[in-house]
Amino acid sequence: MVETYQLFQYQSCPFCYRVRQFLxxxxxxxxxxxxxxxxxASRELVECGGKSSVPCLRIQRGTEVQWLYESFDIIEYLKSRFGV
Ligand SMILES: N[C@@H](CCC(=O)N[C@@H](CS)C(=O)NCC(=O)O)C(=O)O
Structure with missing residues (x-):
């Protein structure tokens, strides 16, 4: 299934930096x-993802949406999806 991604993050967050470096x-x-x-974006993260913590990867598969928190979990997920 095709997935589309949005990374909720901000510039000075060190955990976001970790994910951006990986990307x-x-x-x-x-x-x-x-x-x-x-x-x-901030409102969407809290209302739909459930908490304000960043980084968070929004994963869309058709009509299904998953909100993935934790920098290492995001990196591991993308590694598995992109085969890197
Ligand atoms: N263990 C998390 C830590 C994430 C974290 O602490 N992010 C901070 C920004 S540097 C944050 O979003 N704090 C505000 C909050 O939790 O609402 C990770 O590795 O992604």
Whole structure:
């Protein structure tokens, strides 16, 4: 099943930096949502994901949406999906 991704994060968060570094190293491109600069993104994260913690990867599979928290879990998930 095709998946689309959005990474909810902000620039100065060290755990977000860890994920961004992984993305840069592997060449994986996905959409970023900055929860400090974008009020709507911040609200969506809390209302739909369940908590304000970043980084959080929003995974869309058809009509199903999964919210994945924890930087290491996000990296492991993307590794498995992209085979890197
Ligand atoms: N263990 C988490 C730590 C995430 C974390 O503590 N993020 C901070 C920002 S650096 C945060 O979102 N704090 C606000 C909150 O938890 O609502 C990870 O590795 O992703």
């Amino acid at each position: 840069e190293a592997t060449g994986i491109e996905l959409e970023f949502k900055d929860t400090l600069l974008d009020v709507d």
